[in-house]
Amino acid sequence: MKWYALLVVLMVGLGLQAQEEKDIVVKRTLHLMGSTFEISVVAPTEEIGYINIDEAVSEIKRIEALISSWDENSETSKINRNAGIQPVKVSRELFLLIERSKKISEITDGAFDISYASMDNIWKYDGTMDKMPTASDVKASIEKIGHQKIILDPDEQTVFLQKEGMRIGFGAIGKGYAADMAKELLISKGVKGGIVNASGDLTTWGTRETGEKWMVGITNPVEKNKIYSWLPVVESSVATSGNYEKYIVFKGEKYSHIIDPRTGYPTKGVTSVSIFSKRAELCDALATAVFIMGRDSGIHLINQLDGVEVVLVDGDNKIHKSAGIVFDTNQYVEK
Structure with missing residues (x-):
């Protein structure tokens, strides 16, 4: 964080x-x-x-x-690359971390959500933002977010992001x-x-x-x-x-x-x-x-x-x- x-x-x-x-x-x-x-x-x-x-x-x-979304070779990056395409088999350690993350999303009614990484960066905090984003821009920025769209298969130990362009990130738990x-x-x-x-x-x-x-x-x-x-x-x-x-x-x-x-x-x-x-x-x-x-x-x-x-x-x-x-x-x- x-x-x-x-x-x-x-x-x-x-x-x-x-x-x-x-x-x-x-x-x-x-x-x-x-x-x-x-x-x-x-x-x-x-x-x-x-x-x-x-x-x-x-x-x-x-x-x-294991969890970096910036490392192209990480399991997390592989999950993100295959969003909307196919499930990805991952290590048990990462699978369980994602499973626990989804449970926290459930008890917090989505206030915590590792799919937040799908959000478009329309808010800028580097001094370059000179006006508020429009309501339509804000709505579009969160269309791919939702822990319900992270599909886990415990038998196959796979993770599937349902929508193309979805991403997960562990910045708030990693x-x-x-x-x-x-x-x-x-x-x-x-x-x-x-x-x-x-x-x-x-x-x-x-x-x-x-x-x-x-x-x-x-x-x-x-x-x-x-x-x-x-x-x-x-x-x-x-x-x-x-x-x-x-x-x-x-x-x-x-x-x-x-x-x-x-x-x-x-x-x-x-x-x-x-x-x-x-x-x-x-x-x-x-x-x-x-x-x-x-x-x-x-x-x-x-x-x-x-x-x-x-x-x-x-x-x-x-x-x-x-x-x-x-x-x-x-x-x-x-x-």
């Missing part, structure tokens, strides 16, 4: 005293999947820590080769999935704790080398240089979707770069959404969906999902939350 201007501020690198075992935190920042990844691991030595991080990077690159897979690999290698932060789609396990919990800070929407509340992220994940940086203004009205795939129009009324759950993949997808659904519908949905919570900032910079979130606002900490 390239649009993130993070509501979530990761508290890493504070209080890095060694335990009796002399564990340290080793961290690297890399450019992967077109975004910035920050991988932190708890390790007995710096050398071992960097070896662990290299293994995580290899896993993320493997995921990118980095979360990659973070989850890198985490699983590191846990299997015996890494005691760490964080994989994929441009704001982050997942944690274990504790810091001091034994303390990994924490994220919710930014005060009125005083953005202060933390509104710290929240623990224990064996869990968080992702944030926001419209801080990419938007356009017509006649004094602000239009977000986050487009509702059902209508073709930018989403209004929400500034940022942070989702907390066990898996970064789900956080990634639901952050986008709730942003599009809006405050009331989005929070209502999250309150019905076990193990999922949300913190939402509306267009008036007011903070809203799901039932399971408890804020500790006794301290306002400078970022």
Whole structure:
């Protein structure tokens, strides 16, 4: 999700005293999947820590080769090339990711939809757009979108896009999935704790080398240089979707770069959404969906999902939350 201007501020690198075992935190920042990844691991030595991080990077690159719609050799690209022509047999891993994506589309009433990649780019956020698109242009831009048009055959393990010109893309779920897979690999290698932060789609396990919990800070929407509340992220994940940086203004009205795939129009009324759950993949997808659904519908949905919570900032910079979130606002900490 390239649009993130993070509501979530990761508290890493504070209080890095060694335990009796002399564990340290080793961290690297890399450019992967077109975004910035920050991988932190708890390790007995710096050398071992960097070896662990290299293994995580290899896993993320493997995921990118699988789901990239820019790589002509990827399974995703093959699906897109055969839209409206024929089903494509894919690996079980990609099939299951698409299957899970379709289920998220169903529970969000299409607010999340990997076929959004079929949308014509009629909204420009590079400073070149000088007028609103027409209603007919907007309608035409979304004609090929619809998770119902993604046909899965579990017996043959094939994927078929019904309409010619359809495309799928994993921009709103792929980095979360990659973070989850890198985490699983590191846990299997015996890494005691760490964080994989994929441009704001982050997942944690274990504790810091001091034994303390990994924490994220919710930014005060009125005083953005202060933390509104710290929240623990224990064996869990968080992702944030926001419209801080990419938007356009017509006649004094602000239009977000986050487009509702059902209508073709930018989403209004929400500034940022942070989702907390066990898996970064789900956080990634639901952050986008709730942003599009809006405050009331989005929070209502999250309150019905076990193990999922949300913190939402509306267009008036007011903070809203799901039932399971408890804020500790006794301290306002400078970022």
